[in-house]
Amino acid sequence: NREWHLQSRPVGWPKPEDFALVEAEVRTPGEGQVLVRNKYLSVDPYMRGRMSTAKSYIPPFELGKVMQGGAVGEVVESNAEGIAVGDHVLHFLGWREYAVVDAKNAVKVDAAAAPLSTYLGVLGMTGLTAYAGLLRTASFKEGDAVFVSGAAGAVGSQVGQIAKLKGASRVIGSAGSDDKVKLLVEEYGFDAAFNYKNGSVAQQLREAAPDGIDVYFDNVGGDHLEAAIGQLNRDGRIAVCGMISAYNSTEPVPGPKNLARLIQTRGRIEGFLVGDHYDLQPQFVAEVGPWVASGQLKYGETVVEGIENNVEAFLGVLRGDNTGKMVVKL
């Protein structure tokens, strides 16, 4: 049983030496616990935050201890009522091959209904993030023009497509490669998309959204946020989901210079955390599940094989190696 420990707190971009793959004993599950052999591990941008001691909504990873994250696996030993050997569960003890999980922190998932990895992505945390952020935080309504950054990623690709399925007048996405831009327009039905590395975000957004935007779903921050404020229509709404452009910054990042536009537009900007919106989970599954099953809602996954590549996969998410949800397959 191997597990990943955080060895030192990264400064700037994390380095492989900040982590160590350590051999650990497999414990016997106690009363009310199950032993899970993990099959898919999630790697997510927010994990960068947990590697630092900056004040946050979740405590930092402890140095010299195993890290945590979303994971799906098969129960190989059970000491808990209601969960049997052979069941598959979603839980939060990733970054390791075997996990002893309290049954109350394990959610049974149906391996026959959908591929196991989707419970970490399109049908899981990132899917719900897209759904809650767009519909609740950004108060999306039919006819809105929507701009989403990080649009080829796990959250962003769902935001754009859900907006489209729910009657957006126009959906615009930005991403970091020409191939991703092509995918957005040709496969995911975005009306327009641009590569933010090809030039000014503000100018490319003005061209892609000549009539402005009603909703901006922010995964990136920085010049994307400033550009979106610049194109915001009257009563526009900005849902701040993530600011990945700043996660490896060693200096405080300057804010948008055009906030006065929020007065002109009566615009609203609001951050949200998916953890506050799990009450929407049943509605999310009921609405999005059938779209995924029918293929109306498409999703990508980038699958990295082997626990030894867990850190590389995580760094890959920060670099943009992924299209859709990045997962590690064990």
Ligand code: NDP
């Ligand atoms: P993604 O699958 O979108 O992966 C991250 C992507 O970010 C990369 O693929 C890369 O794509 C892009 N990226 C990296 N650096 C930059 C940069 N400097 N500028 C612009 N884009 C960049 O990850 P998720 O879908 O899991 O997460 C997306 C965002 O949502 C993150 O900011 C994350 O922190 C946030 N989040 C927030 C939650 C909440 O509750 N508020 C919950 C889940 C996620 P590219 O090739 O396009 O650069």
